[in-house]
Amino acid sequence: MAWMEGYRDRVNADPEMAVIGGWFTAALSFTFGEQRYVVRVERGRIADINAAPRIDARATFGFRAPMAVWDRFVSPNPPALYHDFFAMLMRVPEFVLEGDGLAAMQNARALQRMMNLMRG
Amino acid sequence: MPKVEPIVGRYVEVKVAGAACRIFFEEAGQGMPLLCLHTAGADSRQWRHVLNDAEITRRFRVIAFDLPYHGRSTPPDRWWLSKYTLTTKLYLEIIRAFWKTLELERPVVMGCSMGGAIALKVAADYQEELTGIVGLESTAYAPGRYNDFLHHPAIHGGEFVASYTAGLNAPSSPEVAKRENWWVYSQGGPGVYAGDVHYYSFDWDAREDITRIDTRKCKVSLLTGEYDYSCTPAMTEAVAAAIPGCRMTFMKGMGHFPMVENYPVFRPFLLPELAYMAG
Numbered sequence: 001m002a003w004m005e006g007y008r009d010r011v012n013a014d015p016e017m018a019v020i021g022g023w024f025t026a027a028l029s030f031t032f033g034e035q036r037y038v039v040r041v042e043r044g045r046i047a048d049i050n051a052a053p054r055i056d057a058r059a060t061f062g063f064r065a066p067m068a069v070w071d072r073f074v075s076p077n078p079p080a081l082y083h084d085f086f087a088m089l090m091r092v093p094e095f096v097l098e099g100d101g102l103a104a105m106q107n108a109r110a111l112q113r114m115m116n117l118m119r120g
Numbered sequence: 121m122p123k124v125e126p127i128v129g130r131y132v133e134v135k136v137a138g139a140a141c142r143i144f145f146e147e148a149g150q151g152m153p154l155l156c157l158h159t160a161g162a163d164s165r166q167w168r169h170v171l172n173d174a175e176i177t178r179r180f181r182v183i184a185f186d187l188p189y190h191g192r193s194t195p196p197d198r199w200w201l202s203k204y205t206l207t208t209k210l211y212l213e214i215i216r217a218f219w220k221t222l223e224l225e226r227p228v229v230m231g232c233s234m235g236g237a238i239a240l241k242v243a244a245d246y247q248e249e250l251t252g253i254v255g256l257e258s259t260a261y262a263p264g265r266y267n268d269f270l271h272h273p274a275i276h277g278g279e280f281v282a283s284y285t286a287g288l289n290a291p292s293s294p295e296v297a298k299r300e301n302w303w304v305y306s307q308g309g310p311g312v313y314a315g316d317v318h319y320y321s322f323d324w325d326a327r328e329d330i331t332r333i334d335t336r337k338c339k340v341s342l343l344t345g346e347y348d349y350s351c352t353p354a355m356t357e358a359v360a361a362a363i364p365g366c367r368m369t370f371m372k373g374m375g376h377f378p379m380v381e382n383y384p385v386f387r388p389f390l391l392p393e394l395a396y397m398a399g
Contacts, residue, residue, distance in 0.1 A: 077291070078291060080347045080349065083290075084287025085287070086283075086287040087287050101269070102272075102275070108279065108280045109282070111283075112283045112286065112287070
């Protein structure tokens, strides 16, 4: 949870998200191995992190992958194919987009920035 | 003193499939023609560093043109009555028509991504008339890039296509250069990147054609970046393995847009290949 809180702070302090995130309002699920979070994004800022989502925690879309995949993605010098979420969607079968792909791609620009901020 | 670049842009009428197309091209330098082909959904601006490189332009007449529908080239008449879909046949015809219209003699054809791909077909079909090809991020077969969201009424096509392609850059490439490429991509017309990628994903298969390339007639240099996940180094290696005498360079720390995303790092890879072409 400490990592997620640090991630939230990076996203919410990011000057680019402040420019491009105005229309980005959605609930995202991030599943790191067995651990799932539902993150509520409001106008490009992370408003809430639910570390124990129950049946009533709705998510618009999300990403799921084993920890080994996330570790490569968030490393400061990510290896090829793990360096971008679109790259992983094309070349890393264990990295899965769940939920409403249309909503995800409508927000592609801000979403890509937000994902890259995982690489703190 | 104003910083005026030596690049000159002009328009030329080119007949493609019986229709007159107004084609924009820019050029710089003198010598052996070096015809540069942009990537899917982009335009000739991608070649500005090559066009501005005095070491190249003192030996080569560097020419980069915008495909119809791209950049400052207009679509053919009645474009609004058909969906833009590029094909291998049409792409080859456009390149051929442009180079014959400009009367380029034994050019070197350099392309990137789908331009690097079609350069292989240009070499296979016109090797007697070329000096050679430089294929950047070249593959003979490239399924998997197309999706319906590339042209969709509920998605901002410019932002989506620019973001979809942004991850093709290497993470270590300078931010300002990656963002410039994003900007160029964001300006593509509706459905144009989708139409290009339709060709690249579904029509493009030159795995047989490349076996006809004779590098004694037409030199072949292939350069592919480590972080290119669309045309991976392994995909270019498969091409190189099918063309005896071809040169292949693996560019560590480079992505899918070497001439745009990190020209200072790309340049030392490119210059020896251009020297090989000119030699």
